[in-house]
Amino acid sequence: MPSPVSIKDLATAAGVSHSTVSRAIRGAGRVSAATRARILTLAREMGYYPNEAARSLVMGRTKTIGVVVTTIGDPFVTQVVNGIEDAAHEAGYSVFLSSSRNQADREMAVVRVFRQRRVDAVIVTSSRVGSLYGDALAEFGVPIVLINSQHEGRYLYSIAVDDTQGAELAVEHLLQLGHRRIGHIGSETRSVSCKRRKAGYRQALARRAVTPDPSLSVLPQAANDLSAGRLGLEMLLPANPSAIFAYNDVIAIGALLEARKQGIAIPDQVSLMGFDDIEATEFVTPTLTTVRQPKADMGRAAVEMVLALLKGDEVSNRWLPGELVVRESTTACPW
Amino acid sequence: MPSPVSIKDLATAAGVSHSTVSRAIRGAGRVSAATRARILTLAREMGYYPNEAARSLVMGRTKTIGVVVTTIGDPFVTQVVNGIEDAAHEAGYSVFLSSSRNQADREMAVVRVFRQRRVDAVIVTSSRVGSLYGDALAEFGVPIVLINSQHEGRYLYSIAVDDTQGAELAVEHLLQLGHRRIGHIGSETRSVSCKRRKAGYRQALARRAVTPDPSLSVLPQAANDLSAGRLGLEMLLPANPSAIFAYNDVIAIGALLEARKQGIAIPDQVSLMGFDDIEATEFVTPTLTTVRQPKADMGRAAVEMVLALLKGDEVSNRWLPGELVVRESTTACPW
DNA sequence: CACCTCGGTACACACGTGTGCAACCAAACG
DNA sequence: CGTTTGGTTGCACACGTGTGTACCGAGGTG
The missing domain is CATH 1.10.260.40 (lambda repressor-like DNA-binding domains)
Known part of the structure; x- marks a missing residue:
């Protein structure tokens, strides 16, 4: 040695x-x-x-970005981190990866470690950013960029998908297929973006002068997983929708599985869409029409924002547009 | 500030x-x-x-582990990194994440960056570890642990799933269901582990005195993705199998989609199994029976090995056992 | 020839931390 | 009271690197 x-x-x-x-x-x-x-x-x-440690010491910067994720297992997070790592690498920065698992103690530990390591900036993906946690981060005194955060803060910068526009895109697609009774399954656990997507859903309907039926909009009391979709579908069936726009792909897939179980043909009887474009959308049958979040681009944008902040530039929050991806789960209204 | x-x-x-x-x-x-x-x-x-940089400088260690992945997008890699990050965090180590994208220049760049950062050890997941790359890493002079690597080296330590045992488990499951004509779809791109799984397949058959039919074992010339599975199924159909054991889940899902397209009912006409237990196995219809790789455990084991090596302990390579996960895609032989 | 300029190089200090060694101090002991 | 002892603390150096400043030599100019 x-x-x-x-x-x-x-x-x-x-x-x-x-x-x-x-x-x-x-x-x-x-x-x-x-x-x-x-x-x-x-x-x-x-x-x-x-020796970068020595260099960092005298230069007062580490060329290092701390990335906090709830869990790396989330397929959404994965692609974002991909984009972050890519852009950071190009800019000569290295990435410290830490998962918080949504546990308060882990979150505090991560902040402490990042402070000790003197990371130049922090990027947080898909977190609640509880007030405690957020304060600790803010006191830290380095640029912090949030990606798709449920938190709205004054001192925090953020990158997010344009939930409203994406939802409009989705519903507009269904409208063009002739659907009028379009259901929506929301998510309890991610209230901010859920509210925005619901707003987009309403706006798209309004633009075509479709009067919204309250019974077509449900909010299952369940975790943000397949079960929420299953439950959501059950709640929606009495309202007799010809199409369903789910808050995200996982919920949509849950609804898909439940529909199959109940003998409802998708898309022949009911069209179904999600949001996010996770990998599994291509694995299910029928493959799932969805709105793609530009995940890698969001990661890259976060790094760009970090670099701008480090340069001392003025920056403002960014909302990246979603993109319609038509697959097999949507078709013309059978009525 | x-x-x-x-x-x-x-x-x-x-x-x-x-x-x-x-x-x-x-x-x-x-x-x-x-x-x-x-x-x-x-x-x-x-x-x-x-300040950890200052501490590192004087202590001659950074409490840092460099993790190289081909791409973070791979659902397998994701879970391994999860385990690594978890165990590293517990031991007071931080994780530098870098993706090589299987590009030679990126691989060399990653090694250079890790050397500059003076990481205490390196963990490499699912890489070919080309000779050039491997040499650069070895010259680096820090402990290197490979996870599920295709490389067999003398100076490199490794953690892997027990491919042979896992494959035996899979085929034994099919045999117990009464299947005798069991097909196997291999993978060209990951020759080492593919060879081992095929060996396990043969051994399981041999133990039950089933004479192997060469036409039941195919090796599609395709990338390691869905298309390999589609192609593999086509190649296998003339041999009239009642069950198929695919090299991994992605290939199995490819075969599943192709089977549906051709009107072959799974599992009623043909039982189907994969290997790995990726997330999508639960999203497909029918859900996929498979052999679970203990991904997070493999990540944790890699960190344990790293810590042992840093302590100066003698360590030897480890093969973790796979675990049978029975889902809907396998059933009793219809004949 | 004296002076100035300028390119090339070395010296010394700084960054923040750990640690061997000496110094100090108080208490205990003779 | 002097000496020893043992526990606390400070001094000084080291880690590897960047950088302001001074030095030095060569070449140009008056």
Whole structure:
């Protein structure tokens, strides 16, 4: 286990002072081309890699972004992190990944670790960002960007999908297929974005002068998983919808499974749409029509925002548009 | 943007030297209980968080693990990273996440970054670990643990699922259901584990004295995705199997979709199994019987191995057992 | 020739923390 | 009271890197 070669080792080997080496490596400063070339080849030969810890210490920055996720298992989070990592890598930043599991103690621990590590910025995906947690983050004093957060704060910046526009897109698609009795299954656990998607649903109906039927809009009391979709479908059936727009894909898939169980043909009897475009939409039968969230783009946008904030630029929150993805679960209204 | 409070600020505030503060914080060393308590409460009040970069510099370790994945999008990788992050967090380590995307230049860049950051160890998930890449990693001089790698090296440590045992489990399940003509769809792109699973398939058959039919074992020339499964099913149909064991879940789902397209009822006409237990197995219809890889456990095991290696312990490679998960896609042989 | 300029280099300090060693102090002991 | 002892604390250095400043030599100019 040979200890890594330091800038001093390199300096002695090259017969110069360590400061000359530093300038040669960084490319900045007045170093003769000859010396510079000699140092660079020597560095390669000796396998010199500048110690980022030391560099961070003197520069007062770590070139590091802390990313908090509730759980990496969430297929949505996964793609966002993908985009974050990609953009961070390009900008020369590294990513610390930590999951909070929605546990208060874990959240506090993550903040503490990030403070100790002196991350230059923090990106939080899909979290509630409880008040306690948010305060701790804000007091931290580094740029914080939230992605699809349920939190609306003054000192926090955010990137999110345009829930209203996305929902309008979805419902407009159903309207164009001739549907008029369009049901909506909401989500209790994600109230902010749920409210926005419901607003989009209403606006799309209003634009076509379809009077909304309250019995066509349900809010199952269940966790944000398949069961909410199953329950939602049951609640919706008495209202006799020809199409259903679910809050998200998981709920839509839950409704799909329940429909199959009850012998309801999708899309022949009822058209069905979700929101998010998770991977599983392609695995179910029929494949699920949905509104794609530009997940990787949202991750990239978060990094861009972080970089702008670090540069001291003024930035404002961004809402990225959703994109309609038509698959097999929607078809013309049979009536 | 107040710059973070340093150990010196705390020392002046407490009226002691910074070394006393250091000892008080770390708990080690001879400091009177009174002074210690005073410093600790003061630290809390002033919001002091020890700078890990400085600590790393003087301690010669970073309490950091570099994790390389091909892509975070892979649902398998996701769960492994989950386990890694969890175990690392418990041990006081932080995780640098980087994706290589199976691109040589990215792989080299990742190694370079990890060297600069002086990570204490590296964990690599599901990679080919090309020779170039592997050499660069080995020269790095820190413990390296591979998870489900296709690479067999002398200086590299590894954690993997027991492919042979898992495949035996799968085929034994089908045999118990009365199947005798059991087909197998392999994967070209992951030759090492594919070979092992095929061996397990053969051994299970041999134990029940079922003579293997070569036409029941196919190796579609396709990427490791749904299309391989579709192609595999087509290749297998002429051999008239009553059950199929696919190399993994994605391939099995591909076969499932193709079967539906061709009007073949699963499981009534043909039983179907995968391997891995990815999330989508619960979303397809029928839900997919499979062999679960203990993904999170594999991640945790990798961290344990890393910690042992850092302690200087002798360690040996580990194969974790797969676990049979029976769902709807398998049933008794109809013949 | 003296002076100035400018490119190249070294010296010294700083960043924040851990730690060996010496110094100090109080108490106990002779 | 002097000495020893043991527990607290400070001093100084180290870790690896960036950078302001000074030094030095060469070349140009008056």
